[in-house]
Amino acid sequence: MREHEQHDRHHSRSDRPRDAHQPVQAEPPIEVDGAGLTLTDLDKVARGAGARLAPGVLDRLRRQYREARGISARQPVYGQSTGVGANRFVEVDEHDDEHGLRLLRSHAADAGPHVPEETVRVMLAIRLSQLAASGSGISPDVVQGLERMLRDDALPSIRTMGGIGTADLAALASTALAMAGERPTTNPWPTPVSFGKDSALPFMSSSALTLARAARAVTRLRDLEGSSRIVTALSATAVGANRQAFSPQAGRAAVIPAAARVAEEMRGLLQDESEPARIQDPFGLRAYIQAQGAVVDAMDRLGRLVESLTATAQENPLFDFESQRAVHHGGFHQASLGLAIDGLNLALAQSAPLVISRITMLHDPAYTGAPPFLADGTDGSSGHMMVEYIAASAMAQLRNAAQPASLNTVVLSQGAEEDASFATQAVEQLDRAVDSYQTMLSIELLSAHRAISVLGRPTSSSLRRVVASLREVLPIVAADHDLRPDIEAAGRVLPGLARGVLPEA
Missing domain, CATH: 1.10.275.10 (Fumarase/aspartase (N-terminal domain))
Structure with a gap:
């Protein structure tokens, strides 16, 4: 040696x-x-x-x-x-x-x-x-x-x-x-x-490493995606959303089953049929089930593909014991995997502006009746003004990660391999996208929790349990203060927010 x-x-x-x-x-x-x-x-x-x-x-x-x-x-x-x-x-x-x-x-x-x-x-x-x-x-x-x-x-x-x-x-x-x-x-x-x-x-x-990274990303994203339902329901409650956007009719009109499931879960969280504040809300709420249904659909599709590939022999060459020969092939070229990962990255990217929309609504007196940025009313107070910049920064990172890796190409090994799927790069981008998505949802959770508490909005029984648990880790401080610890606390609590509240998939 x-x-x-x-x-x-x-x-x-x-x-x-x-x-x-x-x-x-x-x-x-x-x-x-x-x-x-x-x-x-x-x-x-x-x-x-x-x-x-x-x-x-x-x-x-x-x-x-x-x-x-x-x-x-x-x-x-x-x-x-x-x-x-x-x-x-x-x-x-x-x-x-x-x-x-x-x-x-x-x-x-x-x-x-x-x-x-x-x-x-x-x-x-x-x-x-x-x-x-x-x-x-x-x-x-x-x-x-x-x-x-x-x-x-x-x-x-x-x-x-x-x-x-x-x-x-x-x-x-x-x-x-x-x-x-x-x-x-x-x-x-x-x-x-x-x-x-x-x-x-x-x-x-x-491609065991790429599959492993995809599996870990999907597992993590499933928790965050479920938590987005809780966060959006809190935001909807805070701004008096029109519940028709989550109705069975809206779910059916969205066509894909995932959107109908999202709508059903939203109805279960909101429960009451209180009078809406508006005939139509901005897209952050009105188009939530459509955008989030696309995320769920892409996430589930990637998860199923990963599970299938754990049971697939793709070695080159592949030994076929029935015909007693070695078969030379290109099964290692993970085009479908790369496209599935790219699809999930794109779905997350198109959902990001809706998160920004809901954060904007929470900070706008026209939707909440509270001072701008949920400040305490002191002249010149900024409240949650700066967290919008963090969310916008995270959205820029998320959208950057959505550039399809499968569009890349390369010629290597003296022309022996004249293309690649770049699924490995796609999953690297997915890791970054999930990080950015978590940051955006953490910001929305922070502002929605503050809005519910400051405004004293009545919530459903399911959301009351969530709000009570949030108060233990995110105490409301009215005056302007250092928000970094709050943002970090929201990020820690976010992945487990839906456990015990939403039905298990």
């Missing part, structure tokens, strides 16, 4: 950034059989539940590994009997036992910030699930090593830059080097795993 590798392996856990949330084995490991994992499964893994192979999976993989070795002896197999990329026409000596490790070492080049450990766990679980499906022809020893890595929480160091939506080669090569004992892990890794040329490329041939 090279000297620098020996040094790297013995880095302590404190040398790497750690997640604030440490894994707690509160739940039993999820069972992986190759039939796929749900977002709920992946969330459990992220929090430290671990994963184990279902009975019979290893026996099947051992049989298929033997069959794959036989297929490889009868026909050329990309990455095993040849090089990769621009070297795909270069034959590799059948006795070259170092070819697999050379591939892993050369492809483990990455850069950028560390991927959070929760996301790394999810990446490992997704790859384990995909390998448990039939198609890779990989050594069962490698699959067992991956299972052990999750069990022992011996995580590799993964960086964000290296993929372009045509398989996360750098992330998975880095994982393989950690499994082989050539890179450090977060917990001791006493028994390295051997990677022959029959397992190196099959292990790398997956």
Whole structure:
């Protein structure tokens, strides 16, 4: 082993950034059989539940590994009997036992910030699930090593830059080097795993990191999106909204089922049929179910696609054990995944101006009857004036993140790969979009809570419970004061706001 590798392996856990949330084995490991994992499964893994192979999976993989070795002896197999990329026409000596490790070492080049450990766990679980499906022809020893890595929480160091939506080669090569004992892990890794040329490329041939990041983003967004219902209902109550915008008729007119669900949830939160202050409200309220229904629809679509891809063998080449041949293909080109992520980014971006609209209404005496910006009435008081600037800044960031990554293209490896899906970049943008969306909703929550309290607006029984809990963490201070702690408190409480109030999806 090279000297620098020996040094790297013995880095302590404190040398790497750690997640604030440490894994707690509160739940039993999820069972992986190759039939796929749900977002709920992946969330459990992220929090430290671990994963184990279902009975019979290893026996099947051992049989298929033997069959794959036989297929490889009868026909050329990309990455095993040849090089990769621009070297795909270069034959590799059948006795070259170092070819697999050379591939892993050369492809483990990455850069950028560390991927959070929760996301790394999810990446490992997704790859384990995909390998448990039939198609890779990989050594069962490698699959067992991956299972052990999750069990022992011996995580590799993964960086964000290296993929372009045509398989996360750098992330998975880095994982393989950690499994082989050539890179450090977060917990001791006493028994390295051997990677022959029959397992190196099959292990790398997956978009498991991009899928993991998408899964984490959707899971986080689901909480925020549900909370947006509570926040919007508070805003609607504060400004005396016309409830017809959330009526069953409005839900049906929106066509998509997600919009009808949003309307139904809004009716459940508002409950009373109080006289509206206006015949029609601004779009922030009047078009809420249409815009938010589009967000829910795009979010659910991406979630379903991610779950499907956890059960899909997409390795190139793919071993078809029925026909007994290796099939060379482009399944790693994640065009549909990139488009689905772009679609969610765009849906969030088009909903952002409506958040700004509701914040503006809350700060406008014409809608509330309160002093401008919900100030205390002292001459020249600014109240919540400046939080509008924060919301506008977050909206600009969100809309910037909505530029479709799938419009990009590139030619690499001497023309061997003349395009890419850029799904990896799309999911990076989604992370930023979710951050900005949370900031915008936090600002609206802060102002809606203040408006309800200052104006003494009557609320439904569901909202009364929310308002009571908010008072414990967001006490109302009438005079101008430092708003940063309030904004931070609103951001902390926001993700869990809908739990126990809205029905579980």
